[in-house]
Amino acid sequence: xxxxxxxxxxxxxxxxxxxxxxxxxxxxxxxxxxxxxxxxxxxxxxxxxxxxxxxxxxxxxxxxxxxxxxxxxxxxxxxxxxxxxxxxxxxxxxxxxxxxxxxxxxxxxxxxxxxxxxxxxxxxxxxxxxxxxxxxxx
Amino acid sequence: xxxxxxxxxxxxxxxxxxxxxxxxxxxxxxxxxxxxxxxxxxxxxxxxxxxxxxxxxxxxxxxxxxxxxxxxxxxxxxxxxxxxxxxxxxxxxxxxxxxxxxxxxxxxxxxxxxxxxxxxxxxxxxxxxxxxxxxxxxxxxxxxxxxxxxxxxx
Numbered sequence: 290x291x292x293x294x295x296x297x298x299x300x301x302x303x304x305x306x307x308x309x310x311x312x313x314x315x316x317x318x319x320x321x322x323x324x325x326x327x328x329x330x331x332x333x334x335x336x337x338x339x340x341x342x343x344x345x346x347x348x349x350x351x352x353x354x355x356x357x358x359x360x361x362x363x364x365x366x367x368x369x370x371x372x373x374x375x376x377x378x379x380x381x382x383x384x385x386x387x388x389x390x391x392x393x394x395x396x397x398x399x400x401x402x403x404x405x406x407x408x409x410x411x412x413x414x415x416x417x418x419x420x421x422x423x424x425x426x427x
Numbered sequence: 428x429x430x431x432x433x434x435x436x437x438x439x440x441x442x443x444x445x446x447x448x449x450x451x452x453x454x455x456x457x458x459x460x461x462x463x464x465x466x467x468x469x470x471x472x473x474x475x476x477x478x479x480x481x482x483x484x485x486x487x488x489x490x491x492x493x494x495x496x497x498x499x500x501x502x503x504x505x506x507x508x509x510x511x512x513x514x515x516x517x518x519x520x521x522x523x524x525x526x527x528x529x530x531x532x533x534x535x536x537x538x539x540x541x542x543x544x545x546x547x548x549x550x551x552x553x554x555x556x557x558x559x560x561x562x563x564x565x566x567x568x569x570x571x572x573x574x575x576x577x578x579x580x581x
Contacts, residue, residue, distance in 0.1 A: 365568075373566065
């Protein structure tokens with residue numbers, strides 16, 4: 290959870306302006322398009338994979354039930370959540386676990402928590418839109 | 428004596444104020460008596476009024492009691508039948524929660540109104556409760572979950 294992340298909502302947060310100008314000049318691109326490309330590549334990988342002990346020593350001593358989006362995806366594919374609304378409830382709980390772990394480990398403040406907050410606030414809307422999309426496809 | 432006689436003679440006619448000048452004291456006594464009697468009569472009237480008011484209060488009170496009892500009965504009746512009413516309310520709440528869970532416009536409005544705190548963002552997720560799937564796509568959890576994860580990672 291200590292990995293630095295890049296968010297499309299705060300593109301200039303992590304990027305050095307001079308570096309962007311040099312790269313954009315070299316590639317003959319608009320600096321804003323460079324920022325967009327970089328941010329798309331690095332967006333939201335904060336919860337993409339499980340946190341390893343080599344990456345963050347002591348993480349598992351604090352977080353006893355780790356969870357991440359990659360693990361959630363594999364659980365979906367393997368059918369570990371089950372089916373129907375019961376599965377949706379478990380899926381919801383895992384989402385909550387991901388963000389609660391982040392908040393717990395990072396002490397409730399800082400850039401990582403701020404960035405996680407931006408993802409967290411988007412979760413209900415994303416789920417609703419996903420339901421609508423599936424309903425439309427039916 | 429006249430007064431007495433007359434009084435005696437007029438006993439049958441009743442005690443009027445004609446003898447007041449002759450025997451004022453004697454007359455006053457009956458007056459007093461009358462007053463007393465009137466007061467006595469008055470007191471009962473007062474008492475009757477008090478009784479009336481009391482009875483009115485009682486009457487008023489009794490309907491209130493009956494109302495109270497009725498309300499109690501209603502409560503008890505509602506309490507006796509908790510399962511249908513409570514289940515109806517809970518069903519309505521669940522339906523409202525379900526509706527709000529998938530109302531994208533409402534969610535977007537709430538999303539826009541969120542302040543930049545972690546607590547507000549978490550409350551936004553927790554407020555709607557545990558996710559459920561609409562009956563139409565009850566069997567499509569995998570699709571919903573995959574789309575959710577894909578879109579949340581963008």
